[in-house]
Amino acid sequence: MSTGLADNVRKIRRTAGLSQEGLADAAELSLSTVRKVEQGGHVSMDTLAALARALGVSTSDLFASEAPTSVVGRPDEENRRHLAELRRALMPPIGLAAPLSEPGEAGDPSAIRRGVQDGHALYQADRYGSVAKRLPTLLRSSEAAVSALEGEERQHAMIARAHALLLTGKYLTQVRQYDMAYYALAEAIRIARETGQTQLAATGVVGLCWLLLRQDRFDESERLAAQTAAEIEPRMSQATPAQLAVWGELWLRVAAAARRNNRPDVAKHARRMAATAGGAIEREHTEFPSHWSAFGPVTAEAKAIEDLALVGDARGVLRRADDGALSTKAVDHVGRLSTNNWGRHRLDVARAHVLLGSHQDAMDELVNLRETADVWLTHQPMARRVMEDLLKTRKRTLTEEMRSMAAHLNITG
Template identity: 35%
Template structure:
């Protein structure tokens, strides 16, 4: 968050002719927090709070916020993934070409690793990924047929690093993946993940511009578009919508969501082009993102209404769709003071993706709200608080 956040807030509030108390009433943000921000006692706040203030002031969130990144990974996480960081930066090894990796070998190993990414098997990936990255690097140095394999692996690695809040490593992996991309669809798929990284780093304007540019570039002719083209275009529109709603541009967010819906209707069902779980797209995916937008906009009742019509249980546990949606539903229940229902949702996520949940700052924030409003905690609440390392 910009160190000038409080100054910007005070300046825009005065230009709107609002007192601090009136801004508090219009935004739903506490008067004490507004005072602390404007007086410099607090230098930052959550992006969600900044969006509420911006909405009440009728300005884009980026007028208040220069950048608001999610909390990066802690030292223990960085240390756990240090071999992956080293492999990303290491040059190709050419000194033992008798044992050089082959296209078939790297392709088969990568194919075997994809389910580990898709199902958030972080412990197994931390062990397997360094050698696979080194093999892909060496293969590409001696055989150009290795380039698309390395591009795919780097894209997955960038997605994984974003997932675990190792943002600098994610940026490096995704930039290299985009450079390696051998066709427009593969490049756009990488850009989709880059947009997600920008969103998590709070770079809303950059995410909007990048998603809009690439969505324009890859927009297909609907009458003869392939599933891969529709999925790629649809996902870029969803990223554009996500950035716009966080930047307090609801009209732009809805327009992008409407276009994404048209791509989903053209597909007719959830589709996973070329077996790539990152590109899974269709009517359910768009419905999940519409629900996410409602949560960002502070409409928990709408979230629960929309969620009641989404067959989320028919989707496989995946951080790419179902799990993030379930966190929104848990948050909506929490804001409606339906704590037992929220905990039930958390237990469902934990059962399907126990290694994913501890890496989610969003989950920690929701549980902190539940714990803070309960006099006594149930065993399930205590177990979940321990799992996401909620401070005592």
């Protein structure tokens, strides 16, 4: 954690007239955790949110602007190698003339969109390596098509390129290459707006809000999602399921940002709006490319439970985790969560088990996720936190299953 953040926590605590012990009690944290924060140690976002609630400020108020820490001696060589070709295709060097991009063969716009659809299916299956290999060709062929075609054909090529850029931004956000992801998503939104594809542009905004959320830019994520939701608000009686789904997803982004930023009233309102959209759809909507992810009453309920997890209400999480829209018997009527949303939901369940001391139940959740989404699991900081907390609180000797899971999540020590 940055020293600037530590200084901010200390300053706000003192302004509030609290001792470290008083803050620990108010936040329901240990005194050692508060001391760790103020000494610049690394802590989770959940801990910072608890401190913000206790201090009566937004979580973003705790953050500080300062020069980044040097990464000399700690280069991310693996990502640099794997993403080199994608980086060249997405962000070619630009001089006084045309960009020095590697020449691509102009693809047929419909073929490019089919390629994006295939790539999205691979993404949903957690085959990230295969997605990364396909994206450079899609980007180059779509760029060449926009340059080569004219009139209505060029319009179709631009829309196809926006689809390719959206998939690129979604993939790069997932693997935490945020600067590249921002470039791809911003360009996709620009092209979609230029071609009059409002639904596609709003889909890009959903992705951009997710990126901002991952960067702890809560205020910006909330404002952008709320503004866009207001701009595309559909008439319930006339809206298509895809329109309702994108609108509902924007409200989910508002709620997620507001909850993490200690704005519970805003989050509560946003959850109600998302539930309204989900109820209007009646069941999970997953029709790509009119809608790029899954949304419906099940997703809205799972994300409401995520709020309980964020405030540490473990019993509340477990009470609702397999009930209502998330129950087995509801699947035939309302559908099921997407693979990624199901995984995130079960990580909330696993964390609730750890908080209540049910170590084997937590391990069962992690093992099930490893069996069904092992690659996705390795990209989830929440999975690491759950496993690290389990290792810290476990009193008995670790089982072979626990040691294997720790190795899978690259947890050492």
